[in-house]
Each structure stands twice: as C-alpha cells, then as structure tokens.
Amino acid sequence: MSSHILVSFLLLVFSFAYSNDSKVLHIFYHHISYVDHKYNRKPYHFEDDMRELKIKDFKTISLTEYAEFLKGTRNIPKRSVLISFDDGYADAIDNAVPIMGKYKFNGIFFVIGQMVKSERRGGYCSLADLKKLVASGHDVQSHTWSHKDLAKIGHWSVWDKELGIVKMFLEGELGIRVHAISYPYGSINKKVIPKIAEYNYDIGFTCRNGLNDISTNPYLGCRDEVSISNPVKKILSFYQKNYPEWFN
Numbered sequence: 001m002s003s004h005i006l007v008s009f010l011l012l013v014f015s016f017a018y019s020n021d022s023k024v025l026h027i028f029y030h031h032i033s034y035v036d037h038k039y040n041r042k043p044y045h046f047e048d049d050m051r052e053l054k055i056k057d058f059k060t061i062s063l064t065e066y067a068e069f070l071k072g073t074r075n076i077p078k079r080s081v082l083i084s085f086d087d088g089y090a091d092a093i094d095n096a097v098p099i100m101g102k103y104k105f106n107g108i109f110f111v112i113g114q115m116v117k118s119e120r121r122g123g124y125c126s127l128a129d130l131k132k133l134v135a136s137g138h139d140v141q142s143h144t145w146s147h148k149d150l151a152k153i154g155h156w157s158v159w160d161k162e163l164g165i166v167k168m169f170l171e172g173e174l175g176i177r178v179h180a181i182s183y184p185y186g187s188i189n190k191k192v193i194p195k196i197a198e199y200n201y202d203i204g205f206t207c208r209n210g211l212n213d214i215s216t217n218p219y220l221g222c223r224d225e226v227s228i229s230n231p232v233k234k235i236l237s238f239y240q241k242n243y244p245e246w247f248n
C-alpha cells in the first residue's frame, strides 16, 4: 500500500469514527423512595424507567466518554444516556443502585460536599456509601459544597468553597477526578461559566430539557427531570416523535 493510499484510508477510518449522529439523553432524579413528594420517584416507577431505556436499547456512558464525545475525539453509542441523581440522598443509593445493576446501567451521583459525613446524616449518604459507589463503577461528581445558587455568588472565597473545596474533598477522599458539576437549581449565568472552567471542570449541567449532541456547549448540558407526570416513557415518546431517525 503506498503512503498516499494509507493516508486516505486512515482519514476515511477517522471520519467514520468521529462523525457520528449520536445523541445523549440525560435524565435526572432526586429521591428514590416510597414517599409521596414531587422530588421523589418510587422504586417500582424507577424500574419502569430503566426497563423503557433497555427496551429502546439505550446505553449508559461515563462522563469522561461524554466529554470526549463533545470534543469530537470519541465515538459513543447512538442512543446514549446519562442517569443522574442530585443532592446525594441515601435512598437514591439504596433503591436505585440495585435496579440499575439489574439493567447493567451506571449512575452519576452529584453530591453536596458539606452534607457528606463519615456517617449518614439527615437522609444524605455517607463517605462510605460514595466509596462503594465508585468501587462498583458508578460516578460521583460535584453539586457544589453547600448548594449555593451560583448565579448569585459575589465574593471569591465563596467560589473557592463552592467549586474548589468540594472538588478537593471528593478527589482526596475517593481518589477520583472531579470534572463535572450539576448546577444547583439549574442556575447559571454568563459570569459562572468562566469560573467553572477556572476550577477545572470540563462539563456542566443545567435543568434545561433537551438532548445533547456534538454541538452542545459542554458547560450547558441539558437534562430532563423524571417525575410522576414526566416518566421516561413519556420523555422517550416525545423524542421519538421529534427525532424518529434517532430510534431507527
């Protein structure tokens, strides 16, 4: 094979590898328990959600894979999904993790740094819970140190705590890389994004509905919140109607 043909061949391979039409659905939850509350999903409803994703052949991907996909350096499954849990509630770990295991899905737990203690307290998970999650292939990332509305922060020391200390704490305790954040209340403005980058986060998620694809701004990822009035089945049928080719 001449070098000219080899180069053309490699270019062809690369263009196939990195120009795919994959989209990433990101669904998120808070509590997973039997309590009646708008921020709660009952375990059997959560199982319905996971089953729907399985039937439609969705695959969970890691946040590292997601970040590389947005940079255009990684191929991911056509129907990729991120399943996340905000705030770090113990009930989400107890009830969602075994169900996700059954369907071979991995989750992302965006935790509030200051609520994570050596023992479970106030319904929040413990450090031991997070260590177990990481050991079993789930991801733990930042939901800030104290759940402050980032769009309202003024003083530098608050940025340091909300974005820096939480990262140092989780990285030190869990031996992971903290590079993603879900913004409390989904709240963000123009001055927040440079701060997120300054503290070495490469991925951020709002609460704006929508699918993520190669054109998504890494700091403005979309997520769909699952609830009793918005189950995964409804979310998928909405996207199937609007993006039929995504389901082929």
Ligand SMILES: [Zn+2]
Pocket: 086, 087, 143, 147, 184, 185
């Ligand atoms: Zn929150």
